[in-house]
Amino acid sequence: MLNVPSQSFPAPRSQQRVAAGGRSKVPLKQGRSLMDWIRLTKSGKDLTGLKGRLIEVTEEELKKHNKKDDCWICIRGFVYNVSPYMEYHPGGEDELMRAAGSDGTELFDQVHRWVNYESMLKECLVGRMAVKPAVLKGMLPKSQVTDTLAKEGPNYPSYDWFQTDSLVTIAIYTKQKDINLDSIIVDRQDDSFRAETIIKDCLYLIHIGLSREVQEDFSVRVIESVGKIEIVLKKKENTSWNFLGHPLENHHSLIPRKDTGLYYRKCQLISKEDVTHDTRLFCLMLPPSTHLQVPIGQHVYLKLSITGTEIVKPYTPVSGSLFSEFKEPVLPNNKYIYFLIKIYPTGLFTPELDRLQIGDFVSMSSPEGTFKISEFQELEDLFLLAAGTGFTPMVKILNYALTDIPTLRKVKLMFFNKTEDDIIWRSQLEKLAFKDKRLDVEFVLSAPTSEWNGKQGHISPALLSEFLKRNLDKSRVLVCICGPVPFTEQGIRLLHDLNFSKNEIHSFTA
Numbered sequence: 001m002l003n004v005p006s007q008s009f010p011a012p013r014s015q016q017r018v019a020a021g022g023r024s025k026v027p028l029k030q031g032r033s034l035m036d037w038i039r040l041t042k043s044g045k046d047l048t049g050l051k052g053r054l055i056e057v058t059e060e061e062l063k064k065h066n067k068k069d070d071c072w073i074c075i076r077g078f079v080y081n082v083s084p085y086m087e088y089h090p091g092g093e094d095e096l097m098r099a100a101g102s103d104g105t106e107l108f109d110q111v112h113r114w115v116n117y118e119s120m121l122k123e124c125l126v127g128r129m130a131v132k133p134a135v136l137k138g139m140l141p142k143s144q145v146t147d148t149l150a151k152e153g154p155n156y157p158s159y160d161w162f163q164t165d166s167l168v169t170i171a172i173y174t175k176q177k178d179i180n181l182d183s184i185i186v187d188r189q190d191d192s193f194r195a196e197t198i199i200k201d202c203l204y205l206i207h208i209g210l211s212r213e214v215q216e217d218f219s220v221r222v223i224e225s226v227g228k229i230e231i232v233l234k235k236k237e238n239t240s241w242n243f244l245g246h247p248l249e250n251h252h253s254l255i256p257r258k259d260t261g262l263y264y265r266k267c268q269l270i271s272k273e274d275v276t277h278d279t280r281l282f283c284l285m286l287p288p289s290t291h292l293q294v295p296i297g298q299h300v301y302l303k304l305s306i307t308g309t310e311i312v313k314p315y316t317p318v319s320g321s322l323f324s325e326f327k328e329p330v331l332p333n334n335k336y337i338y339f340l341i342k343i344y345p346t347g348l349f350t351p352e353l354d355r356l357q358i359g360d361f362v363s364m365s366s367p368e369g370t371f372k373i374s375e376f377q378e379l380e381d382l383f384l385l386a387a388g389t390g391f392t393p394m395v396k397i398l399n400y401a402l403t404d405i406p407t408l409r410k411v412k413l414m415f416f417n418k419t420e421d422d423i424i425w426r427s428q429l430e431k432l433a434f435k436d437k438r439l440d441v442e443f444v445l446s447a448p449t450s451e452w453n454g455k456q457g458h459i460s461p462a463l464l465s466e467f468l469k470r471n472l473d474k475s476r477v478l479v480c481i482c483g484p485v486p487f488t489e490q491g492i493r494l495l496h497d498l499n500f501s502k503n504e505i506h507s508f509t510a
Contacts, residue, residue: 028087028088028090029087032087032088033088033348034088034090034311034348035307035348036088037085037088037120038306038307038308038309038348039307040084040088041122041123041309042307042308047081047084047123047124048081048123048124048125048126049081050126054125054126054127054128055126055127056127056128056129056130057072057074057079057126057127057128057129057130058129058130059129062074062079062101062102062103062129063101063102064101065081065100065101066100066101066102067100068083068086068093068097068100069083070083071083071086071096071097071100071101072100072101072126073096073099073100073101073102073104074102074103074104074105074129075103075104075105075108075117076105077128077129078125078127078128078129079125079126079127079128079129080117080121080124080125080126081124081126082096082121082124084124085120085121085124103129109258116303116310116311116312119309119310119311120309155175156175156254157172157173157174157175157197157199157204157254158172158173159171159172159173159206159252160173161244163235163240163241165235165238165239165240166234166235166238167232167233167234167235168214168232168233168235168241168244169230169231169232169233170193170195170206170230170231170233170244171228171229171230171231172184172195172197172204172206172228172229172230172231173227173228174197174199174204174227174228174229175227176199176200176227177224177225177226177227178224178227179197179199179222179224179227179229180222180224181220181222181291181293182198182293182294182295182367183197183198183199183222183229184196184197184198184220184222184229184231184291185197185198185263185290185291185292185366185367186218186220186231186289186290186291186292187263187265187287187289187290187292188214188218188233188289188290189289191209191210191213191245192207192208192209192210192248193206193207193208193209193210193233193245194206194207194208194248194263195207195229195231196263196366197229198257199254201256201257201258202254202255202256202257203254203255203256203257203260204253204254205250205251205252205253205254205255206251206252207247207248207249207250207251208244208245208246208247208248208251209245209246209247209248210233210244210245211241211242211243211244211245211246212235212236212237212239212241213235213236213237214233214234214235214236215233215234215235215236216288216289217234217288217289218231218232218233218234218289218291219231219232220232220291231291262301262365262366262368263365263366264301264303264363264364264365265286265287265290265292265363265364266287266361266362266363266364267284267285267286267287267337267361267362267363267364268284268285268359268360268361269282269283269284269356269357269358269359269360269361269362270283270284270285270336270358271283271358272354272356272358275340275424275425276421276422276423276424277421277422278342278343278344278422279340279341279342279343279389279424280340280341280343280354281318281320281338281339281340282338282339282341282353283320283336283337283338284336284337284338284339284362284364285335285336285337286334286335286336286337286364292334292366292367293334294317294337294367295367295369295371295373296371296373296396296397296400297316297369297371297372297393297396297397297506298316298367298368298369298371299314299315299316299317299367299368299369299393300314300315300317300337300364300365300366300367300368301313301314301315301364301365301368302314302315302339302353302362302363302364302365303362303363303364303365304349304352304353304362304363306348306349306352311348311349311352313349313350315339315341315392316339316392316393317337317338317339317396318338318339318340318392318395318396319338319395319396319399320336320338321428322395322398322399322425322428322429322431322432323428323431323432337364339392340389340391340392340395340424341353341389342388342389371393371506373400375478375506376400376401376404376405376478378407378476379401379405379407379408379476379477379478380407380408380409380410380470380471380472380475380476380477381408381409381410381412381470381471381475381476381477381478382397382401382405382408382410382411382412382477382478382480383411383412383414383467383468383477383478383479383480384397384398384411384412384413384414384479384480384481385414385416385459385464385479385480385481385482385483385491386413386414386415386416386481386482386483387415387416387417387459387482387483387484387487388416388417388418388422388483388484389424390481390482390483390484390487390488390508391415391424391425391482392482393480393482393508394413394480394482395425397480398411398413398432398439402432402436402438402439407476408438409438409471409472409475410438410440410471411438411439411440412439412440412441412442412467412468413429413439413440413441413442414442414444414463414464414467415429415441415442415443415444416444416445416446416458416459416483416487417443417444417445417446418445418446418447419445419447419448419449420443420445420448420449420452423443426443429441442454442455442467443455444456444457444458444463446458458487458490459487459490459491459494460494461494461497461498464491464494464495464498465498468495468498468500477500477504478504478505478506479495479500479504479505479506480506480507480508481495481505481506481507481508482507482508488507488508491507492505492507
C-alpha cells in the first residue's frame with residue numbers, strides 16, 4: 001500500500017512574506033481561478049492519466065515526463081502529474097516547468113512553501129518514488145534529523161518533571177539565555193501534552209501522553225537568565241503520579257525548523273468589526289489549553305475547508321488598537337489574537353472567512369517568520385513604508401517601537417492607498433502622531449478626489465528622498481517595507497539607490 005499524504009499537511013517552513021524577488025503572480029485565463037481548479041478536481045475527471053491507480057516511480061521514469069502536456073514533479077517523495085494544473089497555477093507555467101521530470105522539493109520550498117499542495121494536488125497524485133526515503137530531498141527521517149544535532153551533547157536541551165499533591169511542573173532546560181515567552185508554544189488536547197520551544201533555528205519538542213488527567217488551565221514561566229521554562233499543570237485528582245506519561249511522535253527531538261510541519265489548533269471567532277469599507281478586524285480566541293504568543297513581525301496561517309479542499313492563507317496578527325488604553329484585555333496566556341483582513345468579494349478564502357459567525361472556529365498555525373526583535377537594538381530612526389494591507393506588520397512594530405525602544409528618536413510612516421476610504425485606522429494613526437511627537441504619518445493616495453490636499457502618486461524617488469531623512473547623519477536606522485510585490489520590489493530598488501544597506505532594510509511581500 002502507498003502512503004497517500006494527508007490533506008491537512010502544510011508545506012514546512014512556510015513564509016507569509018518572503019524577500020523581494022520571490023514569485024510573482026501572473027494573469028490567469030478566464031475560468032482558471034482557484035475555485036475553477038477545485039471544481040475540476042471534484043468533477044471525477046482522471047487528472048493523472050492512470051485511471052485511479054497509484055504507482056511507484058523510478059528516477060528514470062520521472063525524467064521522461066518533462067513536457068508541458070506530460071509533466072510529473074516529485075515533492076517530498078511523492079510524484080504528481082501537474083499538466084492539468086498548468087493553466088491554473090498563479091506563478092505561471094514556466095515556474096512549474098523548472099521542476100519538470102525531477103525532484104522539485106528544494107525549488108518548492110524556496111518559493112511555494114506556504115502552499116497546501118497536498119490538498120491542492122491530491123487528484124494529481126501519481127504515486128511514490130521507488131527509492132529509499134532518506135535519499136530524497138526533504139525526506140530525511142525525523143530520527144536521523146535528531147541524531148545529526150548531537151542529541152547527547154552538552155548543549156542539547158533536556159527536561160524533567162516534579163510534582164506536589166495538586167501540581168505537576170514540567171521543566172525544560174534550553175541552555176540558551178535568549179529564551180522568552182514568545183519562544184514556547186504549549187498545546188494540550190485530552191491527555192496529549194505538546195510543548196514546542198524555539199531555540200535559534202531549531203525546534204525542541206516535548207510530546208507526551210499524560211499518565212493522568214489535568215485541568216484546562218496551566219501557567220508558563222521563563223527564567224531568562226538560565227534559559228529555563230516551567231510549565232505548571234493542575235491535577236484533576238490530588239494523587240501521586242508514578243510517571244509523567246508515555247512518549248508520542250518526535251518526543252524529545254531537536255529538529256531544524258525548516259524540516260518541521262506546522263501544528264494547528266482550532267480558534268474561536270469572538271468578534272468581527274468593520275475598519276474600512278472592505279477591511280475587517282477579526283478577533284480569535286485561543287483554546288483554553290494553549291499558550292501561544294506571536295512575536296512582532298511574524299505571521300501565522302489560517303486554514304478553512306472550502307468545498308472539501310483545505311485552503312491555507314498567511315496573515316500577520318495585529319494589536320487590538322494602536323492605543324495602549326484600548327488594547328485587548330490582558331488574560332492568561334494572551335488568549336486573543338487580532339487580524340486586519342481585506343475582504344475580496346471575488347476571492348475564495350476571504351469571503352468564506354467573512355461568512356463565519358461569532359462562535360465559529362478556524363484553524364490557526366504556530367507562528368513563523370524571520371523578523372527579530374534584536375533588529376531594534378539601539379535604533380534611533382525607524383521608517384515604515386506600507387501599501388494597503390501591507391500596514392498589518394507595522395501595527396505591532398509601531399506599538400513596540402514607541403513603547404520599548406529607549407534610544408528611538410523618530411518613527412516615520414508613509415502609508416500608500418488608493419483612496420481616503422481605503423486608509424486603515426486613519427483616525428487612530430493621526431491621534432497617535434498627535435500624542436507622541438516622535439511619530440510622523442504621511443498618507444499617499446494614487447486615486448484621490450479633488451478635495452484631497454495630501455501627497456499623491458505611487459512610490460517614487462521624489463517621495464522617498466524627502467521622507468527618508470535620518471535624524472542624525474550616522475544614526476542607526478531601520479526601514480520596514482510591506483505591500484504588493486511590485487510596490488516592495490520598486491521600494492527595495494529605490495532604497496538601495498538612496499544608499500541604504502541591506503542590513504538597514506527589512507522587506508516583506510504582502
